[in-house]
Amino acid sequence: MDPITLGVVALMGAAATIAGATEDIETDIGSESNPNSQVQLAPQMGHLHRFINKATSGEPVAYGVWAGVAGSVAYLFLHLFNLNPVIAIAAGASVAALVHTIYTVTSHLGRIVGQSQFGQPVYWDALTQALGPIAGHGFIANFSIVAVAYLITLPIEGLAHPFPLPLLAVMWGITLGAIGSSTGDVHYGTESEFQQYPFGGGIPVANHGDINIKSSVGIKNSIDVGNFCAKFGGPLTGICFGLLVFISFWITVIFGLYGGLVAGIIIVLILIILNNRIEVFARKTYGPYKE
Amino acid sequence: MSAAGGGPSEADISPEVLLALGVIGGLLGIYLSDINVLGGVIAPVLGSLGAVCAIIWGADAIRRVASYGLGTGVPSIGYMSLALGIIGALVGVALAATLNLTIIGPVLGLVAGLILGAVVGIVAKVIVKMKIAVLIRCTAEISGAAALAVLGFSSAIAGGYGLDLILAKVIAPGFIALFFIFVTMAIQHPFNACLGPNENQVRTIKLAVSTAFSVMTITGILAIFNPSLVYAGVPAWLVILVIGAIGWVVSLKSFICASNEAAAEVSWNAEIPKVEE
Numbered sequence: 001m002d003p004i005t006l007g008v009v010a011l012m013g014a015a016a017t018i019a020g021a022t023e024d025i026e027t028d029i030g031s032e033s034n035p036n037s038q039v040q041l042a043p044q045m046g047h048l049h050r051f052i053n054k055a056t057s058g059e060p061v062a063y064g065v066w067a068g069v070a071g072s073v074a075y076l077f078l079h080l081f082n083l084n085p086v087i088a089i090a091a092g093a094s095v096a097a098l099v100h101t102i103y104t105v106t107s108h109l110g111r112i113v114g115q116s117q118f119g120q121p122v123y124w125d126a127l128t129q130a131l132g133p134i135a136g137h138g139f140i141a142n143f144s145i146v147a148v149a150y151l152i153t154l155p156i157e158g159l160a161h162p163f164p165l166p167l168l169a170v171m172w173g174i175t176l177g178a179i180g181s182s183t184g185d186v187h188y189g190t191e192s193e194f195q196q197y198p199f200g201g202g203i204p205v206a207n208h209g210d211i212n213i214k215s216s217v218g219i220k221n222s223i224d225v226g227n228f229c230a231k232f233g234g235p236l237t238g239i240c241f242g243l244l245v246f247i248s249f250w251i252t253v254i255f256g257l258y259g260g261l262v263a264g265i266i267i268v269l270i271l272i273i274l275n276n277r278i279e280v281f282a283r284k285t286y287g288p289y290k291e
Numbered sequence: 292m293s294a295a296g297g298g299p300s301e302a303d304i305s306p307e308v309l310l311a312l313g314v315i316g317g318l319l320g321i322y323l324s325d326i327n328v329l330g331g332v333i334a335p336v337l338g339s340l341g342a343v344c345a346i347i348w349g350a351d352a353i354r355r356v357a358s359y360g361l362g363t364g365v366p367s368i369g370y371m372s373l374a375l376g377i378i379g380a381l382v383g384v385a386l387a388a389t390l391n392l393t394i395i396g397p398v399l400g401l402v403a404g405l406i407l408g409a410v411v412g413i414v415a416k417v418i419v420k421m422k423i424a425v426l427i428r429c430t431a432e433i434s435g436a437a438a439l440a441v442l443g444f445s446s447a448i449a450g451g452y453g454l455d456l457i458l459a460k461v462i463a464p465g466f467i468a469l470f471f472i473f474v475t476m477a478i479q480h481p482f483n484a485c486l487g488p489n490e491n492q493v494r495t496i497k498l499a500v501s502t503a504f505s506v507m508t509i510t511g512i513l514a515i516f517n518p519s520l521v522y523a524g525v526p527a528w529l530v531i532l533v534i535g536a537i538g539w540v541v542s543l544k545s546f547i548c549a550s551n552e553a554a555a556e557v558s559w560n561a562e563i564p565k566v567e568e
Contacts, residue, residue: 037363040487050561055484057366057476064472069509072469076515079464095512099505102543103476106498107484109550113494114487121556164465170472219561 002253005158009249012151016176017242019144023063023176024184024237026137028229029130029222030054030104032062033181035189040111041209043118049213050126052222053111054134056103063141063177064170070096070142071149071169078165085150093143100138101131130222137226145169145176148245158253179241187233188225199286302492306355309496310432313348314401317341317439321397324446325453332522335447336530339510342443342474343503343538349436349478350499354492356429357482365486369479372408372430376437377471379404380445381457383438388454396452400438408434433478440474440503441467444510447531450520460517473509477502494549501542507535 031039032054039051056062074092077083083091105127112122149168152161161168193211194203215224247267252260320341324334349372357365383400387393412430415421442452448466449456461467481499482490511532514520520527551557 057369057480057483058363061366061370061472061476061479065469065476068469068472072466072509072513075464076513080515080518095509099509102505102539103480103502106501106543106546107480109547110481110484110494110498111487113550113553114485114490116489116553116555119555121558122551122554123561124557124559125561164463167465167468170465170468174472 002157005156005253006250008151008154008156008159009246009253012148012249013242013246015144015147015151016245017238019141019148019176019238020179020183020241021234021238022137022144023059023141023180023241025226025230025234026134026141027054027059027062027180028184028188028233029133029137029226030056030108031188031222031225032056033059034185035193038189038193038209038211040115042211042213043115043120045209045211047209047211047213048118048120049211050123050219050221051213051225052104052108052127052130052134054104054107055111056107059177059181060174061177062103063145063173063180065173066096066100066138066142067145067149067173067176068166068170069099071146071173072166074146074150074169075165089143089146089150092146093139096142097135097139100142101135104131104134126221133223133226141176142173145172148172158249176241179244180237183240184229184233184237187236188229192225192228201287302351302355304351304492304496306351309348309351313345313436313439316344317348317436317443318397318401320344321439321443321446321452324443325451329522331450331520332525332527332530335450335514335520335527336534338443338446338452339507339531339535340443342440342447342510343500343507345436345439345443346474346477346503346506347496347499349433349440350481350502351492351496352429352432352436353479354482354495355425356423356433357486359423359425365483366475366479368430368433369475369483371411372433373437373441373471373475373478375407375411375430375434376404376439376474377441377467379407379434380438380442384442384452384454384457393453396454397439397442400442401435404438405431405435408432437474437478440478440506441470444470444474444506447507447510448514448517450517450527464516466513466516469509469513470506473506477506489553491549491553494546494553497542497546497549501539501546504535504538504542508532508539509535511535 027033030052036055039053042049070092073095074088077088077091108127112120146169149165149172152159152168153165190203195212213220251263255263320337324338326334353369380400382403384396386399387396408431409427412427416426445457445461446452449460480502481495484498485495511528514528514531
């Protein structure tokens with residue numbers, strides 16, 4: 001076990017945690033991926049809303065693009081100008097933030113105007129006030145994920161990945177988007193959008209689009225969603241992605257290749273049992289269905 | 292207008308016109324990317340513009356097939372077709388290099404992309420039994436457009452469409468992965484973003500022009516990787532970047548204006564929507 005490698009792996013885990021948390025909060029502010037279908041259907045159900053409808057593909061493709069742009073530009077600055085890695089990655093993430101912001105505007109406008117026969121207005125104030133938080137969270141997520149990709153390429157024992165940075169950035173961006181889409185979205189989707197329905201019953205098709213558009217005071221907007229998700233869904237996604245990155249490298253650093261495989265299987269089994277216990281506990285304690 | 296939920300889409304611009312734009316514009320741009328006029332500064336711009344034409348064609352093909360109600364499958368068919376298109380493009384230039392006939396590379400790439408797309412379309416229709424009338428044609432078209440788009444942007448960075456150039460300047464640094472995912476986004480985003488009962492082809496195509504120029508702008512930055520193309524102190528990457536950015540801003544402005552015109556209402560006030568009672 002090389003302590004420097006272990007330190008780098010810990011740093012990767014920390015960066016991945018930040019990337020996961022900010023990615024989830026950003027996509028929740030934009031109602032991207034799973035909650036997006038419900039925001040899309042809301043006007044047809046009579047709910048005119050002030051949410052951002054950021055249908056920029058699914059999160060995996062979107063973050064593949066943003067991280068790919070950030071990683072490619074960073075690679076350019078690193079190799080041609082020998083720039084400090086932190087500055088090079090920040091420059092890449094800045095260019096990605098610009099692309100991200102413009103795609104946010106076009107997807108929101110496209111989807112809202114595509115629904116105009118239901119009377120859904122384009123609220124430019126709601127869109128512009130959400131652009132800063134979306135670009136900012138996106139920047140942090142892209143910076144962190146490209147940092148993870150860069151750390152993997154460092155020429156130290158156990159890492160030194162042979163793939164170029166742009167390729168790794170795209171792959172890690174897709175992974176980040178997939179984790180963000182599958183983990184944190186539930187907090188916004190089924191819990192926030194459908195908070196008027198009892199917990200544990202699922203969302204019947206008849207209720208699709210019947211989302212809650214009111215906050216505790218006034219009409220809910222996408223910044224409220226960001227604040228809501230920053231308390232649980234975002235950090236949860238961050239911990240999930242951070243643990244995923246950390247454990248997947250940690251087991252091979254500590255136990256070697258084959259020992260790492262065995263340790264990985266044991267960890268997965270423990271997690272399956274823990275997840276089952278937590279879900280059974282939650283449904284028994286809070287769910288509407290009694291035996 | 293398009294129903295986006297089961298049926299052929301209505302079109303102000305015929306698919307054949309956009310197909311011709313994509314194929315002729317794409318191939319012309321890629322072939323001209325190899326000419327050495329003004330120190331090779333103009334050629335990469337033409338390669339990029341060829342790729343822009345191909346993306347517009349691909350975005351329209353996505354629109355036609357996705358109007359049958361693909362829904363969340365819009366990005367998926369984009370992803371799949373881009374993978375086929377990239378394989379087709381590389382098969383084309385590699386085969387041309389093997390035959391020592393570099394000149395036929397782009398045409399072979401297009402044909403390989405079309406064939407791969409058609410084969411997958413046939414599998415989806417005959418074996419998976421997807422009931423979409425235009426599936427085979429559109430899958431082939433999207434893959435062909437993807438092949439030309441990737442080849443166009445690659446030739447802009449590499450300064451030509453030869454296999455050696457593309458291997459050294461695009462595949463080895465990993466930019467090919469960015470082109471895969473970014474061209475996927477550029478082709479599928481226009482219809483995916485605009486879908487709904489009030490989707491309109493002209494507005495969607497305006498967005499396709501915008502997404503295509505967004506890739507061209509980023510290609511301009513990445514072309515710094517090939518600093519050999521310079522004329523009178525002006526590098527090729529700067530020309531690609533500036534023309535790409537101008538095209539991006541103009542098309543984006545046009546799309547935003549069209550959206551404001553087609554919107555039910557445009558508001559800058561935090562007013563409460565009226566319906567919910």
